[in-house]
Amino acid sequence: MKPPPFRYSAPTTVSDAVALLVEHADDDPRVLAGGQSLVPLMNFRLAQPGHLIDLRRVTGLDTLRLEDDVLVIGAMVRQSTAERSPDVALAAPLLAEALGHVAHPPIRHSGTVVGSIAHADPAAELPAVALAADAEMVATGPGGARRIPAAEFFLGPFTTALEPDEILTEVRFPPFPGGHAFVEFARTHGNFAIVGVAALVALAGGEVTRAAVAVSGMGPTPLRLTAAEEALVGRAPGAAAIEAAVDAGTAGLAPAGDLHAGAETRIDIARACLRRGIEGALARALDRR
Incomplete structure (x- = not known):
């Protein structure tokens, strides 16, 4: 080859x-x-x-830093570096958890966080994390730098809003004070996941005040499950709210089947992963209160 x-x-x-x-x-x-x-x-x-x-010799792209609680990851920051970073664990624990699911350690020692997001594989972990976290992409081209919200970045399989003469030079993760969880189902650890779920939940006054949920492997891009988020916000963090969110979040999904899983199987797996993801995020949110 x-x-x-x-x-x-x-x-x-x-x-x-x-x-x-x-x-x-x-x-x-x-x-x-x-x-x-x-x-x-x-x-x-x-x-x-x-x-x-x-890009390996380009100066300044291998920096990982905090700017007023915003985590900034340069284009050449390796996945293993971010996985072990105390700043990532503090400012974007959802990203840190998801990185442990990415392939195997030798891959993570070479692969970059920003490169995975720019590649825009709809089954990959990091695009779903960026979408759930409301990350902001910084693209640099002949006219300078511009920022692209994650919600506008992923256009299709391996297709993004980057122009042909632009480079994704950094990704910015804003803080999310609450609980997090990343859950995926793969045939074996390190393989491409059939379904992945990134979940963030914040609590106050005995109810969910904010939720962000994204799923991978269920469409041509990572998908933000706004219906699941709306089913959680304003409700007590219990079984009823979780089941309502699972039902709402999977109601509109129409994944394509392939040799790994048919459409109905993917939806069943997505329901299980979504339930586990929300439960995990809620548990951590409760621990932080």
Whole structure:
């Protein structure tokens, strides 16, 4: 398995990387970060870029920092680095938990958080986390940087709102004071999940005041289950509220079946994962009070 011929560049600044995207626009250029998704696609010749722009030498993209309680993750922050980071555990524990489900440690040592989100695999964990967490994407192009809400970023399978001459340089995770849980079902740990659920819940005065739920593997993009969120908010955190949220959240789902699971099976799995995710988030929210 070998990729077709391609040209390779290793710029040292973001502006140089963007300039290369513009210069080689006719060659279907691709940006290379961790390469754990792109390189296998190239080896199978499912992706055939004519020019690779490697970000490994670009200064400033490997930073992970807090800005007024907002967690900022640069494009070259490895998944294993974020997984072990105290800042991630404090500011975005949902992300930290989800990272433990991503493939296997050797993959996470090379793969990047931002690269996984930019890849936009509808079955992947991190796009669903970004959607549930109301993350903000920072795209840098010839005209400078612009911010894209996660709700507007994922357009289809492996398709995002990034322009061809833009690079996703960082992702920003706002704080969520409450409980969290990430639950997924896969045939074996580390395999692509059939269904994944990212859940965030906040409590006050004996009732749910805020909820955010996203699911992966159930459509062409990660999906925000607003109906489940609405079924939780304003209710006491008990079995009745959870079942109402599960019913509401799965009522409109219409996943496509494949060799791993039919549509009905996926919905059954989604119900179980959604129930476990909400229960886990509520339990942690109750512990934080």
